[in-house]
Amino acid sequence: CGDVVDIETNGGAARPESECKTTCSGDPRYLCGSGARLTWYEWSLTDPLYKWTYASGNAAGSYKFFVPGVVVPLMTNVGVNGKITFVEKAGTGPPNSTGAFELDPSLAGDFSKAWRTMRGLKTDVFCSAGLTLPDKAGRQITIGGWSGTSTFGVRLYTPDGSPGTTSINDWQENAAEVRLQKGRWYPSGMIMSNGSMLIVGGEEGSNGDPVPSVEILPRTGPVIEMDWLLRTDPNNLYPFLYVLPGGGILVGYYNEARILDPATLDTVRTLPQIPGNVNNPGAGRTYPLEGAAMMMPQKAPYTEPVTILICGGSTTGAATATDNCVSIEPENPSSNWTIERMPSQRVMPCITALPDGTYLIANGAKQGVAGFGLANTPNLNAVLYDPSKPVNERMTVMANTTIARMYHSEAVLMQDGRVLISGSDPQSANYPQEYRVEVFEPAYVTSGLPRPSFTIADNDWAYGSEHTITVTAGNTANMRASLMGAVSSTHGNSMGQRTIFPAISCAGNSCTITAPPDSKVCPPGWFQLFILDGVTPSSSTWVRVGGDPAKLGNWPQSKSFTLPGI
Helix, strand or coil, rough: CHHHHHHHHCCCCCCHHHHEEEECCCCCCCEECCCCEEEECCCCCCCCCCEECCCHHHCCCCCEEEECCCCCCCCECCCCCEEEEEEEECCCCCCCCCEEEEHHHHCCCCCHHHHHEEECCCCCCCCCEEEECCCCCCCCEECCCCCCHHHHCCEEEEECCCCCCCCCCCCCCCCCCCCCCCCCEEEEEEEEECCEEEEEEEEECCCCEEEEEEEEEEECEEECCCHHHHHCCCCCCCCCEEEECCCCEEEEECCCEECCCCCCCCEECCCCCCCCCCCCCCCEEECCCCCCEEEECCCCCCCCCCEEEEECCCCCEEEEECEEEEEEECCCCCCCCEECCCCCCCCCCCCCCCCCCCCECCCEEEECCCCCCCEEEEEEEEEEEEEEECCCCCEECCCCCCCCCCCCCEEECCCCCEEEEEEECCCCCCCCCCCCCEEEEEEHHCCCCCCCCCEEEECCCCCEEEEEEEEEECCCCCEEEEEEEECEEEECEEEECCCCEEEEEEEEEEEEEEEECCCCCCCCEEEEEEECCCECCCCCCEEEECCCCCCCCCCCCCCCCCCCCC
């Protein structure tokens, strides 16, 4: 490294490439010179390789204190009842904690009414997976856990009530009757295009042996062992999972990615290796080298290739946090990863998809890896990633918080378009357990622009169906609609995330929205429906797209669980 002038001043001259035979210490796949020889590269363009925007004032958004917390959550979910569930690792809170609470955002100004204590959890949800089911009740599920029986855990909650009204339902669990085939700590879950749940990976519990297999809920057969999970343990935990529009299943794990056949779960394509750090191409992206991933927006008529975005991560050994995002079109056979530098290093980030098609990157640290006491220097800055801008010009530095959000922090999209930010349980003398709950207000909130609003009568959509909304505020001339998948946020993984811009046409104050065409573009599930007047979104209404093809509403067949039916 250095300036070209230094080479010229010291009488350096170009030599044949054949004299450069020494492999690079950071990556033996490349040659770095030999003896007194040095291979060097020069950026010949006048423009910098990357450009960041630095927002100020209202354009930077704002962190605001939202409500005092009663729990340090492991996972948060926004329910179809408009409330947000928090579940905690056993032993995190007070000795008498039930491990589960529900927050009513509409009552955040009244602490005595904002939180509801939930019961019913019988095993430890520590490092479990979570999903919102496509059944008509929008039940929430957590899968797996920390040790013993907990690792087999299957726990269900049926959201009830509405903002400002009382909810009474609790979590339900009976590990003797309903359980995974394999115990799993740090697994991931995904709703498949057929409506079943795919559960991937994990360990036996408490840093135990790997569980390099996948299984389906409800059970359809035995587990399927995966050699690529065994080979990359322990750096592949909480893998990223997405149904692709072509029907395949993308799995991102450690520094690798592949596409699986949805019927056999065999590999149909191995993607190029995911790039890491400049000084360590082997840096990883999944726990414990934890980054975060998103599927970029899909837009009607759904002809453009879908793109997957992964930001942050870290390395083994020195634990150098990653300072870049990478993206790829996984269904494009000739595609490779595009690297974009972030304004700062970040491990354990959370990314939240916003209804305008942008992504908020928040939380995490600038050094270390995920785990208790294993990271330092909290990253207090939010960054907005806008995929509509040119590559290497997509990141805007936004507002800062004063609260460290380290290991076990979360971020979820609220129905009013703000981002609820919670948690931090680093178990470190330098960074306390964090009970305070914040919101990040994006620029579309802090701008003060009037927000559109709408009503809709039908919230159960078949694929390709048309649905009428009545716009009660806002200009319909260039109105857009977005569908935001129901998310379970934990460990930088937003299970269930999807951003879809369906076709919409308006006449007067009446607009018609066409549901996505099939379960590959849009796996069955619950979505927050927003409308946008320019860049300003409305508050959302929950709609279900694609029904319940796997008949999860009739599962599980156990008297310990209340079933919504189909």
